[in-house]
Amino acid sequence: EDQVTQSPEALRLQEGESSSLNCSYTVSGLRGLFWYRQDPGKGPEFLFTLYSAGEEKEKERLKATLTKKESFLHITAPKPEDSATYLCAVQASREKLTFGTGTRLTIIP
Amino acid sequence: NAGVMQNPRHLVRRRGQEARLRCSPMKGHSHVYWYRQLPEEGLKFMVYLQKENIIDESGMPKERFSAEFPKEGPSILRIQQVVRGDSAAYFCASSPGQGNTIYFGEGSWLTVV
Numbered sequence: 045e046d047q048v049t050q051s052p053e054a055l056r057l058q059e060g061e062s063s064s065l066n067c068s069y070t071v072s073g074l075r076g077l078f079w080y081r082q083d084p085g086k087g088p089e090f091l092f093t094l095y096s097a098g099e100e101k102e103k104e105r106l107k108a109t110l111t112k113k114e115s116f117l118h119i120t121a122p123k124p125e126d127s128a129t130y131l132c133a134v135q136a137s138r139e140k141l142t143f144g145t146g147t148r149l150t151i152i153p
Numbered sequence: 154n155a156g157v158m159q160n161p162r163h164l165v166r167r168r169g170q171e172a173r174l175r176c177s178p179m180k181g182h183s184h185v186y187w188y189r190q191l192p193e194e195g196l197k198f199m200v201y202l203q204k205e206n207i208i209d210e211s212g213m214p215k216e217r218f219s220a221e222f223p224k225e226g227p228s229i230l231r232i233q234q235v236v237r238g239d240s241a242a243y244f245c246a247s248s249p250g251q252g253n254t255i256y257f258g259e260g261s262w263l264t265v266v
Contacts, residue, residue, distance in 0.1 A: 085260075087159075087260050139186070144195060
């Protein structure tokens with residue numbers, strides 16, 4: 045069974061303080077690893093898809109990387125508007141996504 | 154472009170009533186997925202549909218839950234005889250095909266009283 049573990053569960057950073065979120069996964073035949081952002085009361089907002097180990101993608105202050113066992117979401121010089129829950133999900137042989145429970149990120153001004 | 158549209162956004166039902174949640178996928182998307190998010194839990198896959206076909210329902214509870222995606226109109230997630238444990242956020246997602254990015258709607262929040 046596919047499994048996704050995200051750490052830490054919650055993270056508080058000062059504005060401008062860079063850090064990384066971790067997503068460890070166990071899956072048979074990874075087809076894609078997805079990162080989403082979710083604000084309270086809203087649906088997940090797509091950020092990145094990574095397909096193979098060594099792949100990296102960037103968007104504004106966010107950078108996602110992928111290895112054979114985990115993915116990292118690096119946040120550089122975050123701003124308060126980056127506060128959200130960040131979700132990681134894997135897609136294996138079937139089309140369904142298996143999600144982790146997320147990292148709740150708070151950026152303090 | 155309009156995103157994935159879900160309605161109602163909020164729904165209150167008494168125990169034993171039926172809940173119907175509707176989802177219109179993004180334009181050009183023919184694949185629809187339903188996920189459930191219980192309080193303090195992660196998103197859980199329920200069902201994957203294409204037009205007029207259920208492709209994967211491995212996450213659907215065996216009883217009271219059903220889903221359809223007719224040739225015309227939105228996808229419907231139907232919950233019969235709701236119980237308090239059905240209270241959750243139900244998210245619909247869509248994609249243009251297998252292996253493509255999956256986009257989520259804003260969710261339907263079901264409260265059973």
